[in-house]
Amino acid sequence: MSETAATAPAVARGRSRLGWVARLGQYVGFVPALGLFGVFFALPLGLIVAYSFWETIDYNVVHHWTVDNYRYFFSVSTYVHTMWATIWVSVLATALTIGVAFPFTYWLVRYVPRGALQRLLLVLVILPFWTSYLLRVYSWLNILGDGGAINRFLQWIHLTHHPVSFFLYDRPAVILVLVYLYFPFAVLTLYASLERFDWDQFKAAMDLGATPRIAITRILLPQIKPGITTAVIFVFIPILGEYLTPQLVGGAQGVMIGNLIVNFFTGAQYTRGAAAALLIAALIIVLLVLFRRSLEVEDPYRA
Amino acid sequence: MREFEVVSPHARLVRWLLGSWAIFVYIFLFAPILVLIAFSFNANQYGTFPFTGWTMHWYGQVFHDYQIKDALFTTLRISAEVTVVATMVGTAAAFPLVRSRLPFRSGVRIGMTLPIMIPGLLIGVSLLVLLTDVFHMQLSEQTAVIGQSVYTTPFVVLLVAARLQGFDPALERAASDLGANTYRRLRYVVLPLIMPAVFAGALFAFTLSLDEFIITLFLIGAHNTLPIYIYTQVKFGITPEVNALATLLLAASLCLIALAFVLPMTIRRVRRLVRA
Numbered sequence A: 001m002s003e004t005a006a007t008a009p010a011v012a013r014g015r016s017r018l019g020w021v022a023r024l025g026q027y028v029g030f031v032p033a034l035g036l037f038g039v040f041f042a043l044p045l046g047l048i049v050a051y052s053f054w055e056t057i058d059y060n061v062v063h064h065w066t067v068d069n070y071r072y073f074f075s076v077s078t079y080v081h082t083m084w085a086t087i088w089v090s091v092l093a094t095a096l097t098i099g100v101a102f103p104f105t106y107w108l109v110r111y112v113p114r115g116a117l118q119r120l121l122l123v124l125v126i127l128p129f130w131t132s133y134l135l136r137v138y139s140w141l142n143i144l145g146d147g148g149a150i151n152r153f154l155q156w157i158h159l160t161h162h163p164v165s166f167f168l169y170d171r172p173a174v175i176l177v178l179v180y181l182y183f184p185f186a187v188l189t190l191y192a193s194l195e196r197f198d199w200d201q202f203k204a205a206m207d208l209g210a211t212p213r214i215a216i217t218r219i220l221l222p223q224i225k226p227g228i229t230t231a232v233i234f235v236f237i238p239i240l241g242e243y244l245t246p247q248l249v250g251g252a253q254g255v256m257i258g259n260l261i262v263n264f265f266t267g268a269q270y271t272r273g274a275a276a277a278l279l280i281a282a283l284i285i286v287l288l289v290l291f292r293r294s295l296e297v298e299d300p301y302r303a
Numbered sequence B: 001m002r003e004f005e006v007v008s009p010h011a012r013l014v015r016w017l018l019g020s021w022a023i024f025v026y027i028f029l030f031a032p033i034l035v036l037i038a039f040s041f042n043a044n045q046y047g048t049f050p051f052t053g054w055t056m057h058w059y060g061q062v063f064h065d066y067q068i069k070d071a072l073f074t075t076l077r078i079s080a081e082v083t084v085v086a087t088m089v090g091t092a093a094a095f096p097l098v099r100s101r102l103p104f105r106s107g108v109r110i111g112m113t114l115p116i117m118i119p120g121l122l123i124g125v126s127l128l129v130l131l132t133d134v135f136h137m138q139l140s141e142q143t144a145v146i147g148q149s150v151y152t153t154p155f156v157v158l159l160v161a162a163r164l165q166g167f168d169p170a171l172e173r174a175a176s177d178l179g180a181n182t183y184r185r186l187r188y189v190v191l192p193l194i195m196p197a198v199f200a201g202a203l204f205a206f207t208l209s210l211d212e213f214i215i216t217l218f219l220i221g222a223h224n225t226l227p228i229y230i231y232t233q234v235k236f237g238i239t240p241e242v243n244a245l246a247t248l249l250l251a252a253s254l255c256l257i258a259l260a261f262v263l264p265m266t267i268r269r270v271r272r273l274v275r276a
Helices: A002-016 A020-025 A030-052 A068-075 A077-111 A116-130 A133-141 A149-156 A171-196 A199-207 A212-240 A244-250 A257-266 A270-290 A292-297 B003-007 B011-040 B057-064 B066-099 B105-117 B120-134 B141-166 B169-177 B182-211 B214-219 B226-234 B240-275
Strands: A055-057 A060-062
Touching: A030 A270, A030 B066, A030 B105, A030 B120, A030 B141, A055 A270, A068 A077, A068 A270, A077 A116, A077 A171, A077 A212, A077 A257, A077 B011, A116 A171, A116 B011, A116 B240, A133 A171, A133 A244, A133 B011, A133 B182, A133 B226, A133 B240, A171 A212, A171 A244, A171 B011, A199 A212, A212 A270, A212 B105, A244 A257, A257 A270, A257 B120, A270 A292, A270 B105, A270 B120, B011 B240, B057 B240, B066 B105, B066 B141, B066 B182, B066 B226, B105 B141, B120 B141, B120 B214, B141 B182, B141 B214, B169 B182, B182 B240, B214 B226, B226 B240
Parallel strands: none
Antiparallel strands: A055 A060
């Protein structure tokens, strides 16, 4: 980054002789992306904002400005309940994901010798991210549920005769699968910051009499805090908009706001659906703005 | 790291506990996938426990199912188009992102990656409203291509931008000093250098498009891609045939991703051989 920061002005200075044509010319590459993201990303999101403040009369969207969609959403207790449940599930799943990922990444960085083995173990964790998202959720259906491996196995060894409703179409199943889905994100971001940590400082602290616990809380954690924040954001945001996981393993108890949004849209209630979608989008944008600093640090999708 | 053991009496225990935790993590990550693969070879017609014997029968069914064949061709057509769009648009955007004197560079960079950050559900739903309600388009393969392009292009931007940042700008200045114009610099210096990243980006885009589910669900209309087909089948319960199809799709994704990682290295090696 610093390298390009130094050379970009130099390149630009060389071109400035050619005048404003060249100065504009350097942005030409953005034009197709601007078209794609402008028309098919920014515009539709803006449209959703507008829709959420318009009303539907006889299945037609009428351009009357109103807050009725939001009032309606908050007047139905099931919806409000689902919204809070979604936030609660997202917080819990994120905390568990980080809770599972942190000790693992700590082990990977500190106890596995750097080099081919460490890289291989990291790649094994990230591998599932590049396989089908649908199939990763689907694979749990073979294990959970009435006819899933756990229950069949218990019946097969005659431990029980009826399916046990352990991890069966309910919120715990949703949280389990969410942790499974977003675990690679967390490990990747945590690895990036733990890998750069200078372990000599750790040793120095202990030489000066710190216990391992004090060395972790006073030396390690403060330095990798940005990495942890990034991991939390990257896990929390996609979970907020989850639809498939609650749909496939959640049953009636595991419904999240994503399912509500889809129900509104498939039921042709575009304006109400838009309001529900905007509630999620607004929360995400607030989080992104609040934590934009920690997003600039790393580029966790880099292969 | 041996010094720690002297300092802390519990070091050995901590190390052992963390090691066991890591083993647990790998089991957690791979058990569902391995179970799925195992069941795809299971003779049990309910596609679940107990294991009643090995069979390739379900794979035979997959290859003879015309619905699956149909979905496969639709998926490949869409993925090919998405790959072309994402690779061209993404590569073009990577240049100004890295090289122009851009105000708010990091802001623009975050803006470019927003389509990855925002849940796919919101992209799908909002595009559905725009395309059907405002542009009055029929849902088709083309609308799915639009949605998937929005989602995959940022990956290409990130990959190519990383490569552009990585190579020595002096090379280009040297070409310029030797009299190469903009076109020649691009054609003979920059493009050969970033080509591996462009190939990798294209493969990533192809794989992501192949597996994309949520955006496609909203935009594909009456057609089926493989993930959509699997989803509609899952509603009726797990079948060994879907397990077999899922295994094939997983294997395809993994091969493509392995290729995306290995290809850039191979290209470099082949070039070196050719030059020598």
